[in-house]
Amino acid sequence: MSYGPKEFDVDIPSAARAYDYFLGGAHNFAVDRAFADQVLTIAPSVPQVTRLNRSFLQRAVRFQLDQGIRQFLDLGSGIPTVGNVHEIAQQRVPDARVVYVDYEPVAYKYAKTLLEGNPHATIIQADVRDVAAVLEHPETRALLDFSQPIGLLIVGLLLFIGPQDRPEELVAAYRSQLAPGSYLTISHIADEHADPELRAQVARLVAAYAQANEHVYVRTRDEIGAWFQGLELVEPGVAFLPDWRPDSADEAGDVARPLGYGAVARVPVP
Template identity: 50%
Template sequence: MTEPVKWVPDGVDEEVPSAARLYDYLLGGAHNFAADRALAEKFLSALPSARDVARLNRAFLRRAVVFMGQHGVRQFLDVGSGIPTVGNVHEIAQAADPQARVVYVDYESVAVAHSQLLLEGNDNAVIVQADMTDPDSILQHPETRRLLDFDQPIGLIMAGVFHFVPHEADAPAIIARYRDALAPGSFLALSHFTADISPEEMAGVVEVMRRSSDPIHTRTHAEVSELFTGFDLVEPGVVGTALWRPDRPEQAEDEPGGSQIYAGVGRKP
């Protein structure tokens, strides 16, 4: 008799695709369903560089965590963390300091279940199931308060998630509630889809994602920059993911899909 798949929680509708599982598929992961893969293929038709876009966003996440660690951050709040794959925040942070602490947050049940499996036995990392548009439910969560010291700098990570927040929800105000809870010296690392570079392709992506549980809402450079209100942007500011402090600057300009997502890191003064 086949053992049940532990990463599929009870009550998950496998016929309804999700952005977390689509992203997992684009990154080469195995925690996705047929509906997610079907939607991902349509996503790829609209944006042929989608796998590169996902890879570059993940690479930005790694560089941002390393950067924050180099500037003294030893605790991280990864909001909208998704399904764990290669190069998770706790792996990067704890490679530099085994005592680094990480709170992951996601509302998608498969992402939470798989994170729980991955984090078994790791006392310095935890997953909280919550909606990122309700900051208090995250900031005041007992597990968040257990692991994170809000009197010390925190690395707040929002990589590739706020394009799921509609404009009418006032994303800058939501992020401001997180910012106000952080100590001076904390950082915000954020990346976000834009239609500035390839408006026709991104219009196709937006249309494809209308059929999922997570529609996409692109923002302009000015709108993404506004999300950093109250933070001092570090160089090079808000740029395409491939251009944010690349490991190989000479190759960054030629990365396919390198400017479909804006990325930046800001420090709270």
């Protein structure tokens, strides 16, 4: 199988643009909205995970800034919305560096425009499964210093990577490039602790995405935890998204709580 950027096509819904629609963004087309509305009808609670996921990402970035991380590699970064990684990072550390990676043309073009004039943040259009294309990209090399700790963000991405693409090997390939003191952040959809109605919604969502040729894979807490092997999991470990170092109790009762896990771990310092 060959890996590379996606083609621009306004006639086929895209997961990136549907995600943008679920978050209230404006960078989606009629075909994406029709698809997303169909998902909302058949699985009304599931798209709520996008908001829980987004706020987990923001807390994880703030946590890493607190630990002294000053550069981030964000795989499957999506269409930039308010509170994106560079905004959070550069608010606190103006010269914090961020490289976004996405293979979706709208995500790429919009982020490229948004980041114009920002010397410390960029996006590259690449398929994350082509590890060399990401890591050896001139812009990655220009902005990130791999001899220093990096915050590697793999948030809301691996659910699109099937077993045939060996997600464990993919995570390990990126992880192997991280200097001691770096952090790995992962979030993922799950349903093992959801009630039967929610689980049925997840199954309908997976089927709808498959029809749109965007395959979604649901994984267990153990499968997600295994990607952190050899790293030091930060408390509270692999947790439901709203339970990972919450700022407030606002999301604790969210119906979508059992539908996603998040975790952050540190590369040990010898």
